[in-house]
Amino acid sequence: MFEAVIFDLDGTLLDTLEDLARAMNRVLEQSGLPVHPVENYKLLVGDGVENLVRRALPEPMRDPQTVSRAMAAMRLEYSKAWAASTRPYPGVAELLDGLRARRIPMAVLSNKPDDFTKRMVATMLPSWQFQLVLGERTGIPRKPDPGGALEISSSMGIDPAGFLYLGDTDTDMRTAVAAGMYPVGALWGFRTARELLSSGARRLLKRPQDLLEFF
Known part of the structure; x- marks a missing residue:
């Protein structure tokens, strides 16, 4: 579970x-x-x-x-x-609403600069609470190093094996694998199914809200 x-x-x-x-x-x-x-x-x-x-x-x-x-x-x-065309993907609101209704804690881990990551989440996703939002920080290796994912795990007091990790690139899948988390590939994102599978994705999803099937 x-x-x-x-x-x-x-x-x-x-x-x-x-x-x-x-x-x-x-x-x-x-x-x-x-x-x-x-x-x-x-x-x-x-x-x-x-x-x-x-x-x-x-x-x-x-x-x-x-x-x-x-x-x-x-x-x-x-x-x-930065916000001229940027929007949440269709289905993201339904996914986040569903996770909130199920009381599933959520976090964001990005290779964007940390201050910008926090600003974007606060601006574009203001209706949902994330336990932790982390971007790239000075002196801390970026993804696919698992350090950020493990920091989130430790901060939230949840074993890495209890996390689903949803991302759209090989970098995300490799991060999840290295952290001992369950890698799920987002096919609506930037990379191909082949890339996601070859870098460790255990499941591929066509729509954000399909992640709710895990809970």
Whole structure:
């Protein structure tokens, strides 16, 4: 019997793709570099802003100094219009309502910067209480390191085996496996069923509310 849920944020609870793509493409345009179609960003996001920027830049320009400058520009551009198109996915409200009705504690674990993760959850998902909301923090390894997931487990006083972990990328599935949690793949997100299964997903869901079948 599962006792709690950890959610990824981008591509799982919130559809952030257009705003991320718009901001990164603006950075590229400002430097006279080629931009990427929005759909291509599904393969670029998910491992933190540094990896997003590195993947978006042309290969000859991925030196640390250029990446650092582009990261600062990306954070600035994204902060200007991060909520322009971002919304919860269809079915997320029904899922969160169902978990609340069942008194299932919930947490969010993201590779977005911690302050931004908290801000996005508070703004976009204000109707639901999350026991813990964690993003990327200085000095703490990002996902797929299991440290954040295990911190949530410890803070909530629930054994890792009691957690469902819902995410949409290989990074999320690897995090869940490493933490000893039950990995569930979100097919409405950014990556493919093949990627999710090959990285450890035990179940794949087509709709957010399908997670309620576990409780």
